[in-house]
Amino acid sequence: MAQLWGGRFTKETDKLVYNFNASISFDQKFYEQDIRGSKAHVKMLAKQGILTEKERDQILEGLEGILADVKAGRLAITSEYEDIHSFVEANLIDRIGDPGKKLHTGRSRNDQVALDMKLYVRDEIDEIDQEVKSLLEALQKIMEENVHTYMPGFTHLQKAQPVTLAHHVGAYFEMFRRDRGRLFDIRKRMNTCPLGAGALAGTTYPLDREYTAQLLDFDEPTRNSMDSVSDRDYVIELLSALSTVMMHLSRFSEEIILSNSDEYRSVEIDDAYSTRSSIMPQKKNPDIAELVRGKTGRVYGALTSILTTMKGIPLAYNKDMQEDKELTFDAIDTVKGCLALFTGMISTMQFNKANMEASAKNGFTNATDAADYLVNHGVPFRDAHGIVGQLVLKCIDKGISLDELSLEEYKEISPVFEQDIYEETDVELKTELTNARAKLEYLQQQSDEKSSLQRRLSDFKKALSHNEVLEEFDRGIFESIIEKVIVGGYDENGEKDPYKSIFIYKTGFKNEIGNAKERFGKKSKAVEKAKELRAQGILVSLIQMQEGRSKDDYLSYAMKDHVSKVEFIEEA
Secondary structure, three states: OEOOOOOOOOOOOOHHHHHHHOOHHHHHHHHHHHHHHHHHHHHHHHHOOOOOHHHHHHHHHHHHHHHHHHHHOOOOOOOOEOOHHHHHHHHHHHHHOHHHHHOOOOOOHHHHHHHHHHHHHHHHHHHHHHHHHHHHHHHHHHHHHOOOOEEEEEEOOEEEEEEEHHHHHHHHHHHHHHHHHHHHHHHHHHOEEOOOOOOOOOOOOOOOHHHHHHHOOOOEEOOOHHHHHHOOHHHHHHHHHHHHHHHHHHHHHHHHHHHHOOOOOOEEOOHHHOEEOOOOOOOEEOHHHHHHHHHHHHHHHHHHHHHHHHOOOOOOOOHHHHHHOHHHHHHHHHHHHHHHHHHHHHHHOEEOHHHHHHHHHOOOOOHHHHHHHHHHOOOOHHHHHHHHHHHHHHHHHHOOOHHHOOHHHHHHHOOOOOOOHHHHOOHHHHHHHHHHHHHHHHHHHHHHHHHHHHHHHHHHHHHHHOOOOOOOOOHHHHHHHEEEEEEEEEOOOOOEEEEEEEEEEOOOOEEEEOOHHHHHOOOOHHHHHHHHHHHOOOOOOOOOOOOOOOHHHHHHHHHHOOOOOOOOOOOO
16 A cells, blocks of 8 residues: 555555545546646745755656656556655655655645646546537538528427427537537636645745746736635635536437427438337437436536535645546546537438428418517407417418418407418518528627727828827737738847737738847846746737836736736836
C-alpha cells in the first residue's frame, strides 16, 4: 500500500479500510490533469526560490516521463496506490530520488484534488461544447433543407396547427443553443485556481498564486482558501446543465420514437442507428433514441447524488466529497456519448414528407385559420369558435377534411363563408404566409440595425472631418470599415516586433501603429508584463488610460467585451 502519510500512526491501515478509503480506481481518470497541475506548481516553487532550477528541471523531466509512459501503456496505474496523487509522487521519487520528495511542498491533497477536478471538468466542458455545436450544425442543416416541408404541430399530443419541419426542429435548435450558453457561463464562473489554498488555511510558503493561475489558464486564484477546497458547486452546476441537455435530448427522442412508429411513419431511422427484433423480422427498432431517453435518468441521478452528498457537510474538506467523482465522470461520458450518437442518428434520418403533409391536412390543423377567417369578417371569436367546431364535426361524420367541404356545406353552417375560405384553409399556403411574415419581421429588424449603423457611420465621418476625438468604441463601425487586424510584424531592421499592429481597411488602405516599446519606454512595467504574459500564450492588449476616464469605465468596457482580466499599472 503506497501512502503519502505516516509517522503519526503506529500500525498499518486495515486492508478493508484501505480499500474503502482508496480512490485510485476512479480518480486515475484525471492523471493528465494531476501532472499538469504538478508541473505548474513546481515552476511556481522555483520562481519563488523554494526549489532550485536544477530541482525544478529534474522534477519536470520526471513528470513528463511518467505522463509519456502512462499514455503509451508502459506504466500501469494500479490499486497498489491509494489515489492518483500518491501514484504520481511515488513513481517520481522512484525515478529521480530525493528531489521528487519536494513535489508536494506548499500543497495539500485537498487543494490538489480541487485543482485536478476543476481542470478535468473544464476540459470536459470544452469537449461537450463541441458536441453540442455539432448537434446544432446538424439541426441547422435539417432546417435549411425543410423550409417547405409541412407537418402538423401538436399540443396535448393532438394536432393543432400546421407548421414546417424547419419551424419544429428550430424549437430544439433554440433549446440546445441555450444549453451551450449555460456551459459557457459555468466554465467562465468556475475558472479560478484553488492551488495554494493548502488543506484549508493556506501555507507559510511565499507562494505566487497569480503565477500558478496564469500557467494553468485560470482567470485568477480563488479568493477564499476554505471555499476553495470545500465546495463543488461548479460540479453541481455542470450536472444541472447536463441534466437539462439530456432532458432536451429525451424530449426529441420521444418524438422520433413516435414519428418512427407505423402509426405515424413520418421518419425513417437509418439502418446504422437501428436494431432488429430477435423474433419478428419486420421490425426496425429505434434503440438509440430509446437509450438516450433512458440514460437521462442516469444523469439526473448523478445530480441528485452530489446534491445529497454536499447538503450536510461542514467546513472545510470532508472525505464525503470523494463521492463527487465517479458519478460526475459517468454523467459526462454518458452525455458525450448520447450527443454524438443522437447527432449521427438525426443526420442520417429520412423524413417522409408526403405522410407529414397529409397528416397536417387531415387533422383539422387549419381549423384555427377558419375561425380567424370568420373573425376577420365581423363574427365574434366565441361564435366563430363554435361555428368551426360544427364544421369539424361535419367533416368527422363524412370522413373528410375542412378543405374538402363544398362552399354550400360551409354556408349551411354560416352564410359568412365565401369562396376565399379555401385560401384560408390551404395548409401549404397558410404555412408559407406564416414563414413569409417571420422572414419579413427578420428583414425589418436587419433593416433597422442597418439604418442605425448608417447613422452612426455618418456621425463618425462628421467627427473625423472636424478632428474630434471619439472615446467610445463602436463595434458596428469598426467591423464595417476594417477588413482585418494583424498583430505583430517586423520593424525596419527586419526584427520581430510583437507590438506592431496593422489595420487593413475594406478600401484596401493600410494603417500601421508604431512600436509600443517606443511609446511606452524600454523599461515600461506594462510592456514587460505584457511580454511575460504573451510568452505564456495569453492574448494581451495595452491601453493607455485617457484623462476623464476612471478605472470603473475601463472595467465596464472589459466586461462588455468579455475581457477576462484587467490590470492597472501606474507609471510615467
